[in-house]
Amino acid sequence: MRGLVLFDLDGTLVDSAPGLAHSANVLRERRLLARLPYEALREHCGRGAAGLIWAALRLTPAAPCFEDVRREFLENYATVMTGMSTPFAGVQEMLADLARAGFAWGVVTNKAIELARPLCEAKGLAAGAACILSAQTFGAPKPAPDALLHAMTELGYSSRETLYVGDDARDALAARNAGLPFIAASWGYTASGAQIKDWGANACAGSPADICRLARTLLAG
Numbered sequence: 001m002r003g004l005v006l007f008d009l010d011g012t013l014v015d016s017a018p019g020l021a022h023s024a025n026v027l028r029e030r031r032l033l034a035r036l037p038y039e040a041l042r043e044h045c046g047r048g049a050a051g052l053i054w055a056a057l058r059l060t061p062a063a064p065c066f067e068d069v070r071r072e073f074l075e076n077y078a079t080v081m082t083g084m085s086t087p088f089a090g091v092q093e094m095l096a097d098l099a100r101a102g103f104a105w106g107v108v109t110n111k112a113i114e115l116a117r118p119l120c121e122a123k124g125l126a127a128g129a130a131c132i133l134s135a136q137t138f139g140a141p142k143p144a145p146d147a148l149l150h151a152m153t154e155l156g157y158s159s160r161e162t163l164y165v166g167d168d169a170r171d172a173l174a175a176r177n178a179g180l181p182f183i184a185a186s187w188g189y190t191a192s193g194a195q196i197k198d199w200g201a202n203a204c205a206g207s208p209a210d211i212c213r214l215a216r217t218l219l220a221g
Contacts (some may be wrong), residue, residue: 002102004157005181005211006148008166009116010045010107011188015124017045019084019134023077024056025067031057036047046168046189048110049073069117081115082122083202090208095128097212098135103219106131108164110141110147130155135174143170145178149214152178163202163212163218172199181218183211 010016013168021041022211027037036056049070053059059066090201106129113134120126131151138146150161162192167188177183184190184201187208196204203214 002161003104003215004152004155004162005098005103005105005215006108006131006162006164007212008164008168008171008185008188009107009111009119010048011106011163011167011190012088012185013125014085014087014119015018016081017042017189019077019080020045020052022080023073024052026076027053027073030072033057043189045047045209046170049077057142061145064107074112078115081119083100085119085123087123087125088208092124095125098174098215099128101212101216102159103212103215104130106133106151106155108133108134108135108142108151110170140195143173143177145174148180149172160205161219163215166204169199172201176200183214183218 008135021038024041026037041052041055044055050061052083053069053073053151061079074137095105107120111134116134117132120129126132128144133147133151135141136146138148138150140146148164159179163183164171165183165185167185171181181202184196184204186196186204186206190196202218205211205214
């Protein structure tokens with residue numbers, strides 16, 4: 001293999017925002033609050049349960065009830081996750097292009113592995129993946145580099161042979177902490193007003209179709 005391309009999951013490979021936003025609104029409905037518009041919630045989807053709970057109820061992880069609310073959110077989300085998630089247009093073609101070009105690819109996400117793996121399996125992403133890793137497994141979510149470093153070690157690639165693709169500033173920082181080039185996926189949950197140019201990305205992809213070309217350039221030699 002000529003190199004390893006690692007991907008964030010939500011907002012990069014899969015559009016899981018409909019299910020996440022729905023689950024945030026369920027929290028509000030159970031508390032007799034009006035539903036929030038989908039677009040108001042979508043920009044928080046890259047920040048997982050904590051981001052959606054903040055958007056829905058303005059609770060932070062420091063709140064005494066946060067863990068109970070988080071459990072409630074995740075239990076509801078698990079029931080709708082696969083049915084309300086779809087790979088972004090062009091993702092399957094992009095992964096096939098990478099394989100034909102000799103790249104291995106895998107998934108490194110902050111999503112809990114008990115959610116990430118079934119989602120990848122349901123959406124046809126698991127079969128070709130060299131790894132599916134949750135940073136939560138390592139006790140250090142992104143922007144900590146632990147899961148990225150583990151993926152490289154387990155698959156036998158160096159930092160010169162690996163890059164990371166994601167849609168959030170934390171993804172960019174995780175790549176930097178791991179010593180990897182980073183491609184910003186501008187089609188993802190980049191949050192309103194987010195300045196991708198300030199993330200320090202090595203490249204910005206306008207669509208999944210750009211990834212293979214950019215990987216060839218960034219991992220040349």
